[in-house]
Amino acid sequence: MIIGLSSGNxxxxxxxxxxxxxxxxxxxxxxxxxxxxEIHLSKEKDIDDFLNKDIDFSCFNLxxxxxPRISGKKEDDLYRLLTKLRFLKEKYGIYNFVFHVEKExxxxxxxxxxxxxxxxxxxxxxxxxxxxxxxxxxxxSRYNFNLTLDLQHCYTNDKSMSLACDFHKEFxxxxxxxxxxxxxxxxxxYPLFKTKQDRIIKALEMKNIPMVIxxxxxxxxxxxxxxxxxxxxx
Numbered sequence: 001m002i003i004g005l006s007s008g009n010x011x012x013x014x015x016x017x018x019x020x021x022x023x024x025x026x027x028x029x030x031x032x033x034x035x036x037x038e039i040h041l042s043k044e045k046d047i048d049d050f051l052n053k054d055i056d057f058s059c060f061n062l063x064x065x066x067x068p069r070i071s072g073k074k075e076d077d078l079y080r081l082l083t084k085l086r087f088l089k090e091k092y093g094i095y096n097f098v099f100h101v102e103k104e105x106x107x108x109x110x111x112x113x114x115x116x117x118x119x120x121x122x123x124x125x126x127x128x129x130x131x132x133x134x135x136x137x138x139x140x141s142r143y144n145f146n147l148t149l150d151l152q153h154c155y156t157n158d159k160s161m162s163l164a165c166d167f168h169k170e171f172x173x174x175x176x177x178x179x180x181x182x183x184x185x186x187x188x189x190y191p192l193f194k195t196k197q198d199r200i201i202k203a204l205e206m207k208n209i210p211m212v213i214x215x216x217x218x219x220x221x222x223x224x225x226x227x228x229x230x231x232x233x234x
Contacts, residue, residue, distance in 0.1 A: 001234060002061050002210040004034030005223060009213070012187075013220050024055040033223060035061040038098075038212040042068055047084045051091065062095040062210055064177060070110070071102035078106055082113045089116040095210070096177050098148045101130025101139060111143040119146035119176055122167065124188070125156040132157075133166050140174055147171050150179035152189065152214070155200050164203040178204060180230065181215040191215040191222055193229035201233045 010017040021029045021037055029037060037060055041047050046068070057063045067085060070078055088094055094117065099110065101120050110118065120139060123130035130136055131153075140147060147167070154164040168175070182195030192201060192215060204211070215226050 001207045002035045003227065003231065004036035004038070004060070004062075004210075004212060005227075006038040006040055006066065006212055006214050008038075008040040008066070009216055009223065010220065011216060013217055017220065024053060026055070026057065026059055030059045034227065036064060036095075036210050036212060037062075038064040038066055038214075040066040044068060044081050044084070047081070047088065051084060051087055055092070057092055063092060064096040064098065064210075064212060065094050066098045069100060069102065070105055071100075072104045073106070075106060075109060078109055082110065082116075086113060086116050096146075096148065098177070100127075101136055102127070103129050107139060107143050111145070114144070117146075117176075119148040121148040121150055121179065122153050124150075124153040126188075133163065133170060136167075137170060140171060145174075146176045147174045148177040148179060149175050150214075151200050151203050152179065152181045152183055154203065155197065156183055159199075161199050161203040165205075168205045172206070175206065175209055178209055178211040179214050180204065180211055181213060187216055189214050189216050191217065191226045191229075193222075193225050198233055201230055204234065207234065 007018045007021045085097055097116055097118050098121050101123055122136050149167055151164055154161060157163055181189040182192040182197050184190040184195060213226060217223055
């Protein structure tokens, strides 16, 4: 199974670690954190910065992008942002662009950019939409998007993890990436080796699907502990 981390995992530890992947210092990242990297681009300016660089991602099996929020964006602004993501796809061969399911999203326009490998992500219990199989399924079925299945988000909505099972049954052929982490009220995404919420890990059904660990760490050494803990239970 292809496993890796997100560039956002270390926000409480060190901006320098996150900067290593965004600046192209990938030998450190690949050696320590796995074969896939998810780059979290929270603003359009982050996209511009990446477009202006020349980073060799060839050491990774896959590169995934967590796209900025697009809900409520004017059509012209959204078109410009999506066009830039298309340029990123062409430049770096991005495997997957992940978008949150949110209200006031122009799904029709997003669907016109399916060539950039779009997936939508199911939401946690704090959100006002995108949590249920029905709501996520409506969007997938109507626009033929792929799914990034966040198992921790399933857990916050249904601690039995039956929801994750339902997503697998309904959209097995649409899941192209897993997100996984533990949950704590303060930080939301937190290491599983600390929370011991093993049912989140055991809800993972397909080992041929790439997995991004989105746990956020208190110190750098937590990263290897988290990777080892999850691998031991897969």
